[in-house]
Amino acid sequence: MSPFTSYMDLAMDEARAAAKRGEVPVGAVLVDAEGRVVARDGNRTRELSDPTAHAEVQVLRAGCAAAGSERLPGFDLYVTLEPCPMCAAAIANARIARVYYGAADPKSGGVAQGPRIFSHAQCHHVPEVYDGIGAPESEALLKEFFAGRRA
Numbered sequence: 001m002s003p004f005t006s007y008m009d010l011a012m013d014e015a016r017a018a019a020k021r022g023e024v025p026v027g028a029v030l031v032d033a034e035g036r037v038v039a040r041d042g043n044r045t046r047e048l049s050d051p052t053a054h055a056e057v058q059v060l061r062a063g064c065a066a067a068g069s070e071r072l073p074g075f076d077l078y079v080t081l082e083p084c085p086m087c088a089a090a091i092a093n094a095r096i097a098r099v100y101y102g103a104a105d106p107k108s109g110g111v112a113q114g115p116r117i118f119s120h121a122q123c124h125h126v127p128e129v130y131d132g133i134g135a136p137e138s139e140a141l142l143k144e145f146f147a148g149r150r151a
């Protein structure tokens with residue numbers, strides 16, 4: 001299995017765990033320059049009563065705390081859904097090297113659509129971005145979650 005697939009599988013596990021907690025099912029994994037998983041988490045906005053507790057922010061906080069630095073150069077971030085503008089800005093501020101994401105988010109995404117944070121002139125660090133990794137699985141989980149909430 002390629003590393004892309006296996007890290008995204010871990011992120012999907014976190015997304016499924018988030019769904020079980022009643023959170024929007026998004027999961028993220030932070031990998032250091034040596035390929036070690038340094039943080040993995042899912043959305044916890046409801047649990048923590050914190051609108052910023054998105055999966056990406058959770059792993060950035062954990063990774064920065066472990067590194068004792070607000071910057072994580074050479075680190076890669078895997079997330080099951082296109083980052084929102086807030087998370088994209090946090091990813092840029094943390095100097096993440098590469099972002100791999102799954103499903104596109106036409107409603108709240110901030111990378112390929114909406115504000116397109118990384119294309120903005122004010123964005124001081126632009127990570128490499130790879131989209132569509134494991135997208136069908138992530139989309140199916142999100143659809144299932146929102147269908148269940150409407151029922």
Ligand SMILES: [Zn+2]
Pocket residue numbers: 054055056083084085086087088
């Ligand atoms: Zn976000």
